[in-house]
Amino acid sequence: MNDANHSARAVLPGTTLAIRPTIATLRESKIVEVWEMGFHVPDVIGLWVGEGDLPTPGFICRAASEALLSGDTFYTHKRGLPELRQALIDYHRRLYGVELDDRRVAVTSAGMNAMMLALQVIVDAGDNVVTVTPVWPNGIAATEILGGEVREVPLDAGAGGWSLDLDRLFAACDARTRAIAIASPGNPTGWLMPDEQQQAVMDFCRKRGIWLIADEVYGRLVYDRPVAPSFLTKAGPDDPLIVVNSFSKAWAMTGWRLGWMIYPTALQPKLDQLLEYNTSGAQPFLQRGAAVALGQGEPFVAEFVARCRAGRDLVLQRLGGMGRVRVSRPDAAFYVMFSVDGERDTLALAKRLVTEARVGLAPGAAFGAGGETFLRLCYACSTARLSEAMDRLERFLDG
Numbered sequence: 001m002n003d004a005n006h007s008a009r010a011v012l013p014g015t016t017l018a019i020r021p022t023i024a025t026l027r028e029s030k031i032v033e034v035w036e037m038g039f040h041v042p043d044v045i046g047l048w049v050g051e052g053d054l055p056t057p058g059f060i061c062r063a064a065s066e067a068l069l070s071g072d073t074f075y076t077h078k079r080g081l082p083e084l085r086q087a088l089i090d091y092h093r094r095l096y097g098v099e100l101d102d103r104r105v106a107v108t109s110a111g112m113n114a115m116m117l118a119l120q121v122i123v124d125a126g127d128n129v130v131t132v133t134p135v136w137p138n139g140i141a142a143t144e145i146l147g148g149e150v151r152e153v154p155l156d157a158g159a160g161g162w163s164l165d166l167d168r169l170f171a172a173c174d175a176r177t178r179a180i181a182i183a184s185p186g187n188p189t190g191w192l193m194p195d196e197q198q199q200a201v202m203d204f205c206r207k208r209g210i211w212l213i214a215d216e217v218y219g220r221l222v223y224d225r226p227v228a229p230s231f232l233t234k235a236g237p238d239d240p241l242i243v244v245n246s247f248s249k250a251w252a253m254t255g256w257r258l259g260w261m262i263y264p265t266a267l268q269p270k271l272d273q274l275l276e277y278n279t280s281g282a283q284p285f286l287q288r289g290a291a292v293a294l295g296q297g298e299p300f301v302a303e304f305v306a307r308c309r310a311g312r313d314l315v316l317q318r319l320g321g322m323g324r325v326r327v328s329r330p331d332a333a334f335y336v337m338f339s340v341d342g343e344r345d346t347l348a349l350a351k352r353l354v355t356e357a358r359v360g361l362a363p364g365a366a367f368g369a370g371g372e373t374f375l376r377l378c379y380a381c382s383t384a385r386l387s388e389a390m391d392r393l394e395r396f397l398d399g
């Protein structure tokens with residue numbers, strides 16, 4: 001264990017301030033690297049980060065502001081307000097037909113915090129987490145912060161979309177594998193894991209005593225069905241499954257930092273402790289807004305999905321018409337990944353696109369194995385903005 005060994009320390013550059021070596025070697029997110037560079041360039045159409053261009057709907061904001069003004073400002077239940085936990089139980093029954101015991105539900109400070117809590121439960125130094133990539137990099141970094149190793153299993157990109165070879169996933173697991181981490185719908189790929197594959201992975205994890213961390217943050221952003229397949233419908237209350245979720249995406253609440261997690265009943269006392277020692281619970285006035293989002297937010301979710309579908313169709317059609325571009329069709333979430341013939345270094349390309357074409361995209365190398373030769377574009381915005389971005393891209397790439 002590196003960190004138990006006090007002689008193994010690193011220092012902050014130019015100081016004698018000692019920190020954990022694991023923290024000293026943390027890499028900067030390559031998405032942030034391009035994004036920060038773009039701060040200084042005027043008139044960039046930024047499609048690099050994972051959020052839409054709509055603010056949180058007024059009825060959700062009003063519920064939170066009223067709670068704030070009425071003095072809902074005290075310490076609260078670690079696992080979330082009972083009212084919000086009940087709203088989450090009702091939501092999962094309505095959406096997936098699953099009946100959750102209240103002990104299995106915790107409100108978290110967004111999806112990122114849910115992911116970190118799940119990993120804190122599971123990962124010790126020297127353990128590994130088998131992770132399907134390309135993927136949003138924060139779960140990888142969180143595993144490394146805890147001293148774990150990430151084993152990347154890349155999806156295959158084809159013209160018809162992304163797919164996962166299950167044999168490859170299972171072969172990557174060994175005696176030190178504590179968890180398999182899967183994000184479906186996927187960021188950055190828009191990949192949707194089919195029901196049969198979810199069942200096979202859940203069965204494998206149950207048999208091998210390996211945790212499954214399922215990131216279902218984009219579960220509502222699907223275009224040919226009402227809701228994405230969920231691991232919750234393949235698992236019982238005692239199975240080794242932790243589902244990470246968030247209010248950020250479907251309700252346009254990225255800045256609120258609110259999410260939730262579902263886990264086996266027996267984990268509840270330990271999770272209560274971890275919540276206490278991490279955040280001591282999420283802001284109660286924000287949670288009032290989140291409860292209203294679940295109860296009254298369906299029309300907004302439907303409208304947002306329609307907006308994303310229009311964005312996706314436009315982007316696929318325009319990219320498809322660009323001679324040097326190869327697109328992998330996304331089934332879900334709000335991203336598209338594409339490669340450009342003759343361009344291997346997508347970090348350099350993303351930087352040139354910012355300064356020369358004034359379009360902000362995320363470099364695929366930010367998302368681990370399998371993403372390196374791609375750029376990621378977030379299409380959760382108006383078609384007018386996307387059209388302008390496509391015009392600029394076309395001029396730059398094919399002009």
Ligand SMILES: Cc1ncc(COP(=O)(O)O)c(C=O)c1O
Pocket residue numbers: 050110111112113136183186187215217245246247248254257258259
């Ligand atoms: C796959 C995935 N999971 C989790 C998150 C976390 O979202 P948040 O922390 O805003 O809830 C994101 C954010 O982009 C994501 O893309």
